[in-house]
Amino acid sequence: MEKILNYINGEFKAPIQNNWLENYNPSIGEVYGQIPNSTSEDIQLAYEAAKLAFPSWSQTTLQQRSEILSNIATGIIDNLDELAKAESIDNGKPLTLAKSVDIPRASSNFQFFAQAITQFSSEAHESIGLNAINFTLRQPIGVVGCISPWNLPLYLFTWKIAPALAAGNTVVAKPSEITPMTAYLLSKICQKAGLPKGILNIVHGLGHSTGQAIVEHPRIKAISFTGGTSTGAKIASTAAPMFKKLSLELGGKNPNLIFADCDYEKMLDTTIRSSFANQGQICLCGSRIFVEKPIYDKFKKDLIQRTKKLKIGPPLETSTQIGALVSKAHLEKVKSYIDMAEEEEGGKILYGGDYVTVKSHEKGYYLQPTIIETNDTTCRLMQEEIFGPVVTLTAFDTDDEAMAMANDVPYGLSCTIWTNNLNRSMHFAKNIESGIVWINTWMMRDLRTPFGGIKNSGVGREGGFEALRFFTEPKNVCIQY
Ligand code: TXE
DSSP states (O other), rough: OOOOEEEEEEEEEEEEOOOEEEEEEEETTTTEEEEEEEOHHHHHHHHHHHHHHHHHHHHOOOOOOOOOOOHHHHHHHHHHHHHHHHHHHHOOOOOHHHIIIIHHHHHHHHHHHHHHHHHHHOOOEEEETTTTEEEEEEEEEEEEEEOOOSSHHHHHHHHHHHHHTTTEEEEEEEEESOOHHHHHHHHHHHHHEEEEETTEEEOOOIIIIHHHHHHHOTOEEEOOOOOSSHHHHHHHHHHHGGGGGGEEOOOOOEEEEEEEOOOOHHHHHHHHHHHHHGOOOOOTTTOEEEGGGHHHHHHHHHHHHHHHTOOOOOSSSOSBBBBOOOOOOHHHHHHHHHHHHTTTTTTTEEESSSSSTTTTTTOOBBBBEEEEEETTSSSSSSSSSSOHHHHHHEESSSSSHHHHHHOOOSEESEEEEEEEEEHHHHHHHSOOSSSSEEEEEOOOOOSSSSOOEEETEOOOSSHHHHHHTTTTEEEEEEEOO
């Protein structure tokens, strides 16, 4: 039974109240470890360590910071196999996905901000004729809070921590209690990479207690959060009256618009990924598929055929393409949407919809990738984030109809468009209500770009200098001479 510990002030510590949570391996549906169920006392300890470390860390040269972040990036790659296996066991995702996406991206997050901080500049404004010069300082905030979800555990955890540290802040971070393992392994890597004590503190525990303690701590002045929209709203209601800086990356219900003039084979290959990668547990998945009528029947047949071939199996097997969903509760939440599809929502299940029993993993949380045909864009299947291997399929006639259906949701994170028509591409890019638009691709990521959504998909942007601006306070200095 693996017992992981909090990482506070450079040391590994049990929670003060000695309360523990069970950690499940979703591929076999069994407890395989224990994690601290930390309290506000543990958060206070972490805050004090971070506060103590802030003066020296905020004064390290950019070169020193860059070197340490780069060492952490190297440490992640050096431990790729161990981290990928831990991620796959903790989350249920295929080992091949953890190895090819999650862990390399966690390293890239540190490497990117190790370089970005050495290029981060600010502005000066000469007040001509007034013998005055203004310059803007971009100073670190102090102790900041980073809270991350279970779907891409180390990938999203490091996506917050790296810019926070690069900008000179010290951090109190909490990974999801459902997938804590790689955050724990990261703390060991940081220790070995020479990150001085107190700069990064990782405290494990439940969201409504441990996470809430970070959000309501009066001296933790910025919160970077990724997770569900309802949780984001809760966090905002706590933090807003405390005037904290907030970055909220929340849910998505992303349209995948497929026009008859697209590059069909590339579109089909990518749509299988954008529909079911990570068991559909990615906020950027294209879960609402809209297809122009002339190719609708062909696409429907091909999508079913390709989905049928996806290999559902034990995450650690290299042939597995669809692993286990992250928890029993999440499996049942996703299944509940499938169960309402035909009786209550007027949908038609074209393929999938059932639990899967995987040999020698009978208690694991497995579900068929599922395709539901529906034309009612107001139904729950098309309005709510299901966050599992479930897509809806809907035909459309005109561009205006496609645009109206795509935008008719409370979310606005990303949109994927398949067309070779330039004017149409620009029209949709400008009028789709989302923070990210992919045209003839999906999930292509340049870390310099602003990342985030609008409407119920969140507030603020991560990525590149947007992240460094979030984790610093601009101060205007005006000198008359
Ligand atoms: O997220 P939560 P969950 C969506 C998806 C999923 C739903 C819930 O629809 O079904 O969110 O997923 C911590 N104060 N996404 O339960 O609850 C919690 O401990 C402070 C989309 O994982 O939002 C965890 O560390 N912290 C999302 C983190 O918040 C709190 C990815 C996320 O937990 C807290 C994951 C509180 N009051 C789920 N309550 C995306 N956009 O990628 C919880 N937490």
